Amino acid sequence: MPLRTSWSEDKCPIARAADVLGDPWSLLVLREVFLGNNRFDGMKKELRVADNVLSERLRRLVGAGVLTAEPYSAGTRPRNEYRLTAAGTDALPVLHALTVWAQRHTQSPGGKSMRIICTTCGTESASGAWCQTCGAELTVATTAWAHPKSSENLIELARAGTPQKTSD
Ligand SMILES: [Zn+2]
Structure with missing residues (x-):
């Protein structure tokens, strides 16, 4: 199910914050990053979440400027580690x-x-x-x-x- 985006330009700041942070998975992804669990596989294991759901939330949080995706290499595949931006730590x-x-x-x-x-x-x-x-x-x-x-x-x-x- 696609996430709602209808509040991203709302006059109310609570609505705009809810648009970015109001989704349960997004909040739990943020919790994991604050706890230092900032790689896809680690988050997937802890949250017991489907790959597509986790990918979508990470993409949204990066797109909203809350997280950055920093590549690192694990074996042959480049992967991302997610870090909090200033908006994320806020x-x-x-x-x-x-x-x-x-x-x-x-x-x-x-x-x-x-x-x-x-x-x-x-x-x-x-x-x-x-x-x-x-x-x-x-x-x-x-x-x-x-x-x-x-x-x-x-x-x-x-x-x-x-x-x-x-x-x-
Ligand atoms: Zn104190």
Whole structure:
């Protein structure tokens, strides 16, 4: 099913944001890139998504200027690694707002929650925009997630912007 594009020129900024970010797969692709899972096969495995659906969302996010596709070589095939642009990293407070909302108003099946940690002072923040302890803005450079899907205790988002090793 094609994605809707009818809001890309809407006067309302919420509608224009929804046009780019409002699709569930697109938000989950962004989550993966923030977590450092930024290659097609890794995202496909984690999201259990069909190839064509993932390709379409990546194409849209690159087209909207949220991600860039950087080629790397794996064996004989050139492949892409996806990185956040400035517009992409600016979506972090959006994901945090969704996190805070979900933890207030929805049930986690495993009872696990996600914690947003300010790496400037090391404390958990109940706000997704600013650290309530030290006042630092929560950006990719200053935020870590304790994410229920990850076995790692804390994932520093700063790693999301760095290229992966090509040996895997
Ligand atoms: Zn802090």
